[in-house]
Amino acid sequence: MSVRRVRIDLAYDGTDFAGWQFQPGQRTVQGTLEAALRRLAGGEGRRVRGAGRTDAGAHARQQVADHDFTGRHGDAELQHSLRGILPPDLRVVRARTVDPAFDARRDARAKTYRYRLDTTPHGDPFLARYALHHPDSFDRDRVRDALARLPGRRDWSGFTAASCEIVDRIREVRRAQLIETGTEIHFEFTADGFLTHMVRNVVGTLLEVARGRFEPARIDRILESRDRSLAGRTAPAHGLCLMEIRYPGEDG
Amino acid sequence: MSVRRVRIDLAYDGTDFAGWQFQPGQRTVQGTLEAALRRLAGGEGRRVRGAGRTDAGAHARQQVADHDFTGRHGDAELQHSLRGILPPDLRVVRARTVDPAFDARRDARAKTYRYRLDTTPHGDPFLARYALHHPDSFDRDRVRDALARLPGRRDWSGFTAASCEIVDRIREVRRAQLIETGTEIHFEFTADGFLTHMVRNVVGTLLEVARGRFEPARIDRILESRDRSLAGRTAPAHGLCLMEIRYPGEDG
Numbered sequence: 112m113s114v115r116r117v118r119i120d121l122a123y124d125g126t127d128f129a130g131w132q133f134q135p136g137q138r139t140v141q142g143t144l145e146a147a148l149r150r151l152a153g154g155e156g157r158r159v160r161g162a163g164r165t166d167a168g169a170h171a172r173q174q175v176a177d178h179d180f181t182g183r184h185g186d187a188e189l190q191h192s193l194r195g196i197l198p199p200d201l202r203v204v205r206a207r208t209v210d211p212a213f214d215a216r217r218d219a220r221a222k223t224y225r226y227r228l229d230t231t232p233h234g235d236p237f238l239a240r241y242a243l244h245h246p247d248s249f250d251r252d253r254v255r256d257a258l259a260r261l262p263g264r265r266d267w268s269g270f271t272a273a274s275c276e277i278v279d280r281i282r283e284v285r286r287a288q289l290i291e292t293g294t295e296i297h298f299e300f301t302a303d304g305f306l307t308h309m310v311r312n313v314v315g316t317l318l319e320v321a322r323g324r325f326e327p328a329r330i331d332r333i334l335e336s337r338d339r340s341l342a343g344r345t346a347p348a349h350g351l352c353l354m355e356i357r358y359p360g361e362d363g
Numbered sequence: 364m365s366v367r368r369v370r371i372d373l374a375y376d377g378t379d380f381a382g383w384q385f386q387p388g389q390r391t392v393q394g395t396l397e398a399a400l401r402r403l404a405g406g407e408g409r410r411v412r413g414a415g416r417t418d419a420g421a422h423a424r425q426q427v428a429d430h431d432f433t434g435r436h437g438d439a440e441l442q443h444s445l446r447g448i449l450p451p452d453l454r455v456v457r458a459r460t461v462d463p464a465f466d467a468r469r470d471a472r473a474k475t476y477r478y479r480l481d482t483t484p485h486g487d488p489f490l491a492r493y494a495l496h497h498p499d500s501f502d503r504d505r506v507r508d509a510l511a512r513l514p515g516r517r518d519w520s521g522f523t524a525a526s527c528e529i530v531d532r533i534r535e536v537r538r539a540q541l542i543e544t545g546t547e548i549h550f551e552f553t554a555d556g557f558l559t560h561m562v563r564n565v566v567g568t569l570l571e572v573a574r575g576r577f578e579p580a581r582i583d584r585i586l587e588s589r590d591r592s593l594a595g596r597t598a599p600a601h602g603l604c605l606m607e608i609r610y611p612g613e614d615g
Contacts, residue, residue, distance in 0.1 A: 122485070194486070200491060202485045203485055233454045233456050235454070236452045236453065237374075237422070237493070244451075
């Protein structure tokens with residue numbers, strides 16, 4: 112039996128998935144992908160390892176996974192067959208053989224997440240699955256002030272879920288931006304890595320700043336105190352999308 | 364009891380609706396809106412009349428309805444209350460009192476429909492509900508040639524469903540365009556009115572032209588012969604969206 116390591120680039124609408132991570136009896140991205148690969152490899156069941164675990168309801172435009180494939184399909188055939196098996200809300204953008212040492216999670220150098228807000232008064236039905244409806248007041252200057260306090264290499268405990276099992280809470284946020292496009296407002300964050308609920312907790316805090324309930328300087332206090340109770344509520348998952356993952360040798 | 368005529372501008376994601384038209388036991392746009400209005404008017408049940416009946420699975424960015432409202436809410440309150448009652452996939456963009464003679468269907472001067480194609484090889488999961496996945500070959504020159512043959516005032520029987528109950532099949536198509544945007548191709552059609560499945564049958568025919576199976580001149584033959592069997596298959600409803608409806612005194 113031959114084995115080779117493949118890198119699989121995925122995109123998914125997370126609405127109808129119970130998140131990335133395999134859970135028995137649940138429709139998860141990892142579980143759905145593993146079942147498809149098992150089918151192609153004639154029942155052989157090896158794990159798929161993702162670059163990050165997206166939450167239930169969160170989306171991905173680029174998620175990257177690695178897998179030790181035991182089937183006979185060449186790369187083009189593997190890619191084509193996976194597209195044929197997988198549902199419309201979980202798509203394989205690319206599948207290709209990589210160095211056996213490739214590790215989708217450990218090798219990732221940077222990830223970018225986007226959080227979308229729909230600011231229309233009525234709520235755009237075409238954004239209902241992909242953006243948080245937020246018709247409330249939104250003070251851009253205050254939010255920009257708060258965003259400017261985020262980049263840097265620091266301990267993110269104050270923005271991390273209690274359930275997070277990772278001990279090392281030091282991450283480097285390289286970019287924290289506000290992007291306006293028509294009736295939408297996006298927050299975009301690039302970092303070397305993210306912790307459980309980190310983006311959603313930062314967004315929940317920024318929304319309090321936008322409403323005028325928190326001062327922008329609150330960001331510094333949360334970071335310094337590492338006290339989760341000072342941050343805003345965790346923003347809903349459906350506004351969140353993993354946009355991009357960069358590996359060594361790739362642009363950006 | 365006071366009655367006044369209101370115009371309601373709607374937007375909906377048609378995926379989970381069995382179309383516009385009321386059907387007992389089915390989730391339809393008309394039925395859902397009528398139930399909400401009945402609730403606000405204390406059980407009084409008057410009909411809602413739509414500018415056009417969209418198919419099951421087809422969407423609308425602007426649908427217009429008229430209704431004789433018997434409740435006490437002013438326009439702002441009516442709009443606000445409807446937004447509170449209606450689900451995320453059926454939204455009221457605006458509700459306002461109009462002349463009692465206003466008729467959403469008869470008064471409409473022009474309607475615009477868009478049909479979206481997703482040309483990515485893998486199928487974009489965020490377009491799966493809103494665009495037909497069409498990674499096949501697409502000959503733009505041939506399609507433009509075919510599109511140029513559509514505008515004009517003519518009998519559209521050759522592109523109309525057998526089930527269409529409308530006897531007068533004369534409509535004026537004012538615009539038939541190909542729009543490319545990133546990985547998507549859109550067909551856009553403006554006319555004084557459309558017949559049952561007319562856009563979907565035209566699109567199904569254009570896709571045969573794009574693939575090289577039909578000559579562009581086939582359009583003329585279908586129009587002249589009024590023979591539905593010469594046209595392509597009805598394209599799936601989920602790629603279709605009612606974009607805009609124009610009334611006298613409005614731009615365009």
